Amino acid sequence: xxxxxxxxxxxxxxxxxxxxxxxxxHPTLLLFxxxxxxxxxxxxxxxxxxxxxxxxxxxxxxxxxxxxxxSFTLDTYRELFTTPxxxxxxxxxxxxxxxxxxxxxxxxxxxAYYAARYARGKWKALFYLGVMLPLWSSxxxxxYAWKLILAQEGILNWIFHKLHLYWLMDxxxxxxxxxxxxxxxxxxxxxxxxxxxxLPYMILPLQASLERVPDNLLEASxxxxxxxxxxxxxxxxxxxxPGAIAGSIFTFSLTLGDYIVPGVIGSSRxxxxxxxxxxxxxxxxxxxxxxxxxxxxxxxxxxxxMAKRMGAFDAL
Amino acid sequence: xxxxxxxxTALVAITAFMGQTTVAFAAADMVKEIGEGEGEVSIVxxxxxxxxxxxxxxxxxxxxxxxxxxxxxxxKTANTSDEMVALMNEGGFDLVTASGDASLRLVAxxxxxPINVDLIPSWKTVDDRLKDAPWHTVxxxxxxxxxxxxxxxxxxxxxxxxEAPKSWNVVFxxxxxxxxxxxxxxxxxxxGPIYVADAALYLMxxxxxxxxxxxxxxxxxxxKAALDLLREQRKLVGRYWHDAMIQIDDVKNEGVVASSSWxxxxxxxxxxxxxxxxxxxxxxxxxxxxxxxxxxxAAHPNCAYKWLEHSLDKKVQGDLxxxxxxxxxxxxxxxxNELLGEEGCATNGFDDFEKISFxxxxxxxxxxxxxxxxxxxxxxxxxxxxxxx
Numbered sequence: 001x002x003x004x005x006x007x008x009x010x011x012x013x014x015x016x017x018x019x020x021x022x023x024x025x026h027p028t029l030l031l032f033x034x035x036x037x038x039x040x041x042x043x044x045x046x047x048x049x050x051x052x053x054x055x056x057x058x059x060x061x062x063x064x065x066x067x068x069x070x071s072f073t074l075d076t077y078r079e080l081f082t083t084p085x086x087x088x089x090x091x092x093x094x095x096x097x098x099x100x101x102x103x104x105x106x107x108x109x110x111x112a113y114y115a116a117r118y119a120r121g122k123w124k125a126l127f128y129l130g131v132m133l134p135l136w137s138s139x140x141x142x143x144y145a146w147k148l149i150l151a152q153e154g155i156l157n158w159i160f161h162k163l164h165l166y167w168l169m170d171x172x173x174x175x176x177x178x179x180x181x182x183x184x185x186x187x188x189x190x191x192x193x194x195x196x197x198x199l200p201y202m203i204l205p206l207q208a209s210l211e212r213v214p215d216n217l218l219e220a221s222x223x224x225x226x227x228x229x230x231x232x233x234x235x236x237x238x239x240x241x242p243g244a245i246a247g248s249i250f251t252f253s254l255t256l257g258d259y260i261v262p263g264v265i266g267s268s269r270x271x272x273x274x275x276x277x278x279x280x281x282x283x284x285x286x287x288x289x290x291x292x293x294x295x296x297x298x299x300x301x302x303x304x305x306m307a308k309r310m311g312a313f314d315a316l
Numbered sequence: 317x318x319x320x321x322x323x324x325t326a327l328v329a330i331t332a333f334m335g336q337t338t339v340a341f342a343a344a345d346m347v348k349e350i351g352e353g354e355g356e357v358s359i360v361x362x363x364x365x366x367x368x369x370x371x372x373x374x375x376x377x378x379x380x381x382x383x384x385x386x387x388x389x390x391x392k393t394a395n396t397s398d399e400m401v402a403l404m405n406e407g408g409f410d411l412v413t414a415s416g417d418a419s420l421r422l423v424a425x426x427x428x429x430p431i432n433v434d435l436i437p438s439w440k441t442v443d444d445r446l447k448d449a450p451w452h453t454v455x456x457x458x459x460x461x462x463x464x465x466x467x468x469x470x471x472x473x474x475x476x477x478x479e480a481p482k483s484w485n486v487v488f489x490x491x492x493x494x495x496x497x498x499x500x501x502x503x504x505x506x507x508g509p510i511y512v513a514d515a516a517l518y519l520m521x522x523x524x525x526x527x528x529x530x531x532x533x534x535x536x537x538x539x540k541a542a543l544d545l546l547r548e549q550r551k552l553v554g555r556y557w558h559d560a561m562i563q564i565d566d567v568k569n570e571g572v573v574a575s576s577s578w579x580x581x582x583x584x585x586x587x588x589x590x591x592x593x594x595x596x597x598x599x600x601x602x603x604x605x606x607x608x609x610x611x612x613x614a615a616h617p618n619c620a621y622k623w624l625e626h627s628l629d630k631k632v633q634g635d636l637x638x639x640x641x642x643x644x645x646x647x648x649x650x651x652x653n654e655l656l657g658e659e660g661c662a663t664n665g666f667d668d669f670e671k672i673s674f675x676x677x678x679x680x681x682x683x684x685x686x687x688x689x690x691x692x693x694x695x696x697x698x699x700x701x702x703x704x705x
Contacts, residue, residue: 085700092703151569181501181554182570268507268556269703278699280402 057290068286076287080295086275090295093272096187097255100194101202101248107195108202108247109240115203116210131203139197143264146193150184150265157182180267190266194255201254202247209243210236242311249307256296272296346432350621357619358390360403360412362606364580364640365463366391374655375639377632385626387619396508396558397675404428410614411623413463415604416451416675417510417691423459428609430457435621438628441646445669451676452607460607461624462645464636467603467665467672468506468514469594471567471577471585480595484518486574488549493573500552504566504575507556507702509694510675514576514602515542515549517673521599531602531673533682539689546701556702560584567592579641579664596668603665603672637664 012021023030059068060075080086115127134142148154160166173179173186180186213236221231259273270278272292280289307313359366366389369376378389392409394400397418404412404427414422422428433439439447442462452460472481476495485491487503505511516531519541526538534542554570557563560581566572567585582594608627614620626632633644634653643664644650650661665672682688 079696083696083700085696085703085705088700088703088705147565148569151565152571153569185501185554185570264562267554270699275699 053290053293056286057294059287061285061287076291079288080291086292089270089272089275092269093256093296094299096191096194096271097252100191100198100255101251103191103195104199104202104251105206105244105248108199108206109244112203112206112210112243116207131200131207134196135200140260142197143193143261146189146196147184147265150182150189150192152182152184154182154184184265185267187266190262193261193265194258197261198251198254201250202244205246205250206240206243209240209246213239242313245307245310246313249304252303253296253300256299346430347435347617347621348432350435351618353385353387353619353622354616355386355619356388356390357411357616357623358392358409359608359623360392360394360400360409362413362640363393363395365393365413365606365636367636367639372639375635377626377629377635381623381626385619385622387616387622389623397510401425401427404611407611407613408615409611410616410620411611412609413606414460414609415606416449417604417677419451419460419607419609420454420677420679421691422609423454427612428459429612429614430459431461431610431624433458433461436461436625436628438625438646441628441630441648443645443647446605446645449605449607449674451605451674452609460609461627463606463608463627464633464640464642464645465603465605465674466579466640466642467596467601467668468576469579469582469601469665470597471575471582471592471594473567473573474591474593476573480593481574481597483597484514484599485522487552487576488515488518488545490548490552499574501554502571502573503552504555504557504563504572505546505549505553506576507558509691509698510602511576512539512542512546512694512698513673513675513678515545517602518599519545529684530682532676532678533684533688534678535685535688539693543697543701546698547705550701550704583641596665596671600671600673601668603674605674634660637661 012018057076058072058074059070060073061068111131115124115131119127149156151157157166157169160169169183172188173182178186178188178191180188183189183192217235217239218231221235222228226234257273259271259277262269262271263274272295276289276292279285279292364371366378367375368378368389382388392403394403397415400412400414400418401421403409404414404422405425412418412422412428414428419428439461446462446465449462452458452462470481470484470487472486476493478494486493486499487505491499493499493502506514512534513531516528516534516538519526519538520528520531523541526541528534528538554572555566557566557575557577560578563572563575563577564581564585567575567581568588568590577594579594582592585592608624610617610620610624628646630644630646630649631653633646633649634656636642637644637649638653638655638657638660641664643661643666647661647666650656650666651658653660678688678691678694680688680690
């Protein structure tokens, strides 16, 4: 009897003591209390608004008065996928996002490689600073600056003229699809600005993954007689790939949703972000805008699933 | 599940029915007298339409109104007519400066209420050409007070064109301009579905066999011809304009020498000593006429009526015309306004009223023919044309 009394201590006094006891006895209660606020946030603010968006896409709009008809219909999706112009917009945006991603990866790799494996001390700091610096200035300022650089009477064309190389530019601009009346009025212009704007998001994860490639693996590779190119393809590249994929998630999804760059630079052909903006903001056609928003979400869903299978999230 | 949707539909039908009855009620219940101000009024307006001296001290027609009436003015700017309709559908505003391509939609959507013009002393000073204009008067009922109007002019570069171009064909058909180079890549068009009407206006003169009577009332065949013309134009146009400041930049840096435009851009470019001028070619032009309309559930009707009266003040009208490059709806504003000058009204197009086809929302149920192509098809098809379809 006395030993039992000694083992079960008397309840602690005061509300905090009681709470502490209660949590100790019922660990699930503590877990519940700690997890509820973030889960509510995720569930209501995040998933809730996503579901509201999804629900909107099943309504339709009265095309004259612009008022929304709140009854269930698939008409909006039918309109989305049967209008050739809408298909064009989706294909155009996905192709742009894919080419921006590939170009970013190719440009970012040498930069990240140097920064990760050769830069030391203050040079390393300088590299980080150089990569991050463009992210600190306003997005809009950068885009308008590029508009002036690429303009018909901009500095780039001026340089080409001075070097008597304008025929080269002219020949490039006369190419179908990627050419145009000037660089700022062509897909090439849109592409260049996208690559410039999103490049840091590719460099940083790539650099992180390259830094984690152990030196001794490279040494082992050369000890075993591999040529540098073999070392690259068999050791460095596979180990850096998850970083590149993590970076590509940024560049791909950011390009997929952007509506400002193609509005300022390019040939006025619409991208998904612009259609969403135009349909919800100016045409008041929330259902079609919502249906359009689902498209990049589905594409990104597939992309993330594939990225996960390739181990991209191990590098985050 | 099926029953659920049925009840949903029934619910929607009931709501729609109730909406109609409330509006009928509101129409009978038009404001009879103006009481004390409610302390504020909120207005949806085009950028630059309601200035309180923040951009330029000389242009301020709000501060005095606020002092005199005690109604604080809140402005929400909107960049397109569609955006204005969307904002009014959302609600929470008292007034909107709607263009003709939005006003009828607002009336049909029962978003605006009839205006009792007897309560607005300055109504009698309004331009007679605008008093009963079809874009704000439905069956003899006024749904708003005219605010400003203006033409969509042809902007051209005076270094390239020694004389003003006589026809809109410089932006519609590939040709050699007076400087010996093609117009390809050197012209622009407006990035809004209402621009289909500009093509129709051009065809009205150049393809009379189509029998277009009104550029906003097109049957299938006429509509198709207009789209075909716009597809040809796509090959000439590098970039379409929707933002006035981007168009100004394109004229300066992209070698754009001719484009549809507003007097606003022309005046701004001229003030920067750019070699540009504007004209209304022989085909005439489209134009906009804006009306201040009142929301059906306006929370501040007294202040709203006070603003409607204030908006017709000749000093306000003249200052605004000078600022925006538009034409006052009160002819008396053209004389003796310091900012506008004696020639201001004529420069901005006062005498061109007859040449202008004012923006209107194209509707299926039109006057001049059995059935017309409605606006929502203009929207999707014009996006297609710009995309190269």
